[in-house]
Amino acid sequence: MARINGTNEDPREKKPLTGGVALVTGGSRGIGRAIAHRLALLGASVSICGRDRAALEESARELAKIGVPLHTQVADVTKPANVSDLVAGTESTLGPITILVNNAGIGLFGPAHERTEADWDRVLDTNLKSVFLVSRAVAPSMIRRSSGDIINISSLAGKNTFTGGGVYCASKWGVLGLSGCMAEDLREHGIRVSVICPGSVATDFSGRSPKDASKVLSPEDVAHAVEAIVTQGPRSFLSEIHLRPLRKP
Numbered sequence: 001m002a003r004i005n006g007t008n009e010d011p012r013e014k015k016p017l018t019g020g021v022a023l024v025t026g027g028s029r030g031i032g033r034a035i036a037h038r039l040a041l042l043g044a045s046v047s048i049c050g051r052d053r054a055a056l057e058e059s060a061r062e063l064a065k066i067g068v069p070l071h072t073q074v075a076d077v078t079k080p081a082n083v084s085d086l087v088a089g090t091e092s093t094l095g096p097i098t099i100l101v102n103n104a105g106i107g108l109f110g111p112a113h114e115r116t117e118a119d120w121d122r123v124l125d126t127n128l129k130s131v132f133l134v135s136r137a138v139a140p141s142m143i144r145r146s147s148g149d150i151i152n153i154s155s156l157a158g159k160n161t162f163t164g165g166g167v168y169c170a171s172k173w174g175v176l177g178l179s180g181c182m183a184e185d186l187r188e189h190g191i192r193v194s195v196i197c198p199g200s201v202a203t204d205f206s207g208r209s210p211k212d213a214s215k216v217l218s219p220e221d222v223a224h225a226v227e228a229i230v231t232q233g234p235r236s237f238l239s240e241i242h243l244r245p246l247r248k249p
């Protein structure tokens, strides 16, 4: 099989996701951008969203070099009307969504008792409610077609507790609970719901920079986990992936 790395491909070989349509929320930066890139290399048409138009367009310019059909849309995934427009815009441009990656998220850290109600709403709306909103908008057409992948990006902060993690951990533990229940609801319809829990990833997430980037995950590591999920045989699914750097930071 030809290596799918953008430079060493056999153009005669059909890529595994050719004909598929992937929607990656938060595809303008960091992990989402790497996932969108990987899915495009695998042959999928790709739709990305984010709130910052300039970042979205920059990401789209890179994706365009791969040569798959693209859709970009400025959308805030905490807003139900934006979510409906995003899904409608994607499907009218590219066709029915076959892969949804709920990746958009924000970090906010510090003792929960020192955070405001607005902080709580912002984090929970972005990291948890958005997964509900976008999945709810995409699921009906997947159900009609009896197939699809929904991949939710949680975190190892969704499995663990740590000082100052209260609000963020609450959102990511919520994503795990929602994902597990969605998986049970949708598996009978041929839809696989998976969740990925990465440890620290070298991105600009919340303005934090890793102390030693060689000892944390890269966005491409997370993209590789997404590839593993979407290239599974049709009779099985990877329900939950815990992704850790090999060497401890």
Ligand SMILES: NC(=O)c1ccc[n+]([C@@H]2O[C@H](COP(=O)([O-])OP(=O)(O)OC[C@H]3O[C@@H](n4cnc5c(N)ncnc54)[C@H](OP(=O)(O)O)[C@@H]3O)[C@@H](O)[C@H]2O)c1
Residues within 6 Å of the ligand: 025, 026, 027, 028, 029, 030, 031, 032, 049, 050, 051, 052, 053, 055, 075, 076, 077, 078, 103, 104, 105, 106, 107, 126, 127, 153, 154, 155, 156, 197, 198, 199, 200, 201, 202, 203, 204, 205, 206
């Ligand atoms: N980095 C880590 O260490 C780490 C570890 C485990 C899990 N994660 C999770 O991985 C996901 C991606 O994180 P990252 O590190 O790639 O962060 P990032 O570099 O800050 O990127 C976040 C992406 O989400 C988008 N986004 C944020 N709020 C949004 C909203 N309301 N509507 C639409 N898009 C929105 C951002 O675009 P705009 O700002 O333009 O909207 C951006 O594209 C998050 O869910 C995060 O919790 C991260």
